[in-house]
Amino acid sequence: MLKADVKPDSFTFxxxxxxxxxxxxxxxxxxxxxxxxxxxxxxxxxxxxxxLGGLCxxxxxxxxxxxxxxxxxxxxxxxxxxxxxxxxxRTYTSNSLIFALCKNGDIDKTIELVKxxxxxxxxxxxxxxxxxxxxMCKAGRLKNAQEAFENILIKDYQHDIYTxxxxxxxxxxxxxxxxxxxxxxxxxxxxxxxxxxxxxxIICAPLEKD
Numbered sequence: 001m002l003k004a005d006v007k008p009d010s011f012t013f014x015x016x017x018x019x020x021x022x023x024x025x026x027x028x029x030x031x032x033x034x035x036x037x038x039x040x041x042x043x044x045x046x047x048x049x050x051x052l053g054g055l056c057x058x059x060x061x062x063x064x065x066x067x068x069x070x071x072x073x074x075x076x077x078x079x080x081x082x083x084x085x086x087x088x089x090r091t092y093t094s095n096s097l098i099f100a101l102c103k104n105g106d107i108d109k110t111i112e113l114v115k116x117x118x119x120x121x122x123x124x125x126x127x128x129x130x131x132x133x134x135x136m137c138k139a140g141r142l143k144n145a146q147e148a149f150e151n152i153l154i155k156d157y158q159h160d161i162y163t164x165x166x167x168x169x170x171x172x173x174x175x176x177x178x179x180x181x182x183x184x185x186x187x188x189x190x191x192x193x194x195x196x197x198x199x200x201x202i203i204c205a206p207l208e209k210d
Contacts, residue, residue, distance in 0.1 A: 010036065010044040017047070021054040029054055048072045052097060098128060102135025110135060111144065126157050130166060137170040145170060161195050168198060172205030 013036040020029035033051055036043065043051075052068060101110040114132060117124060129152050136145035149167055152159055164187045171180040180202065184194065 008036070008039075008041065010041055010047050013041060014044070014047045014050050017050050017054070021050070026054055043072075045072075099131045099135070102131060102138070105139055107136060107139045107141055107144070126152070126159055126163060129157065130160075130162055133163065133166045137166060142170055142174060159190070159192065161192055161198065164192060164194075165198055165201060169201045169205065172201060 013032055017029040017032050020026070020032065029051065033043065033047070036047075048068070055068070098110055098113065101107075101113065110132060114124070114128075129148060132148055133145050136142075136148065145167065149163070152163065164183065168180055168183055171183065184198075187194065
């Protein structure tokens with residue numbers, strides 16, 4: 001294209017980046033991204049989504065991802081896919097940028113990201129909150145998780161059994177028996193019935209914290 005004096009556009013560069021990601025050549029994809037900016041081609045939302053999606057699948061890239069989102073805000077409009085760019089890292093759920101941040105223990109950055117999404121009126125779904133709750137609980141941030149959980153109830157999200165199981169698991173780990181039983185009752189009142197996983201959590205987890 002260059003020899004024919006045809007200037008590639010953002011779609012062309014994005015397609016090339018996607019090809020490198022399919023071949024697990026993350027560094028080459030990043031080189032393409034920087035090459036397009038040096039050539040004066042403005043990255044589109046889809047270009048950033050492609051780069052973010054690839055980086056979410058690459059370990060040790062969470063800090064770079066965060067910087068990239070800050071850069072993106074100065075160039076083009078982020079959309080829901082930007083923040084909830086799913087990649088199948090686990091077999092039982094879709095994962096996202098939020099999962100990548102939580103996995104690396106960047107809970108404060110995760111909370112800030114979610115607040116930014118809400119401020120920009122990007123609709124969050126229950127999967128987003130489940131990832132957030134799970135990350136908070138694994139980081140020992142029970143108070144933050146409880147606040148986020150209450151926010152789910154207040155906004156009347158269609159919470160599922162996985163949402164409750166995350167919280168019940170953490171309450172059991174903290175030895176908060178009364179809170180656990182209260183949440184079980186609340187869950188049933190909201191029409192969400194306990195499953196085998198719920199009872200396994202209660203039976204296996206110590207209800208007295210050392």
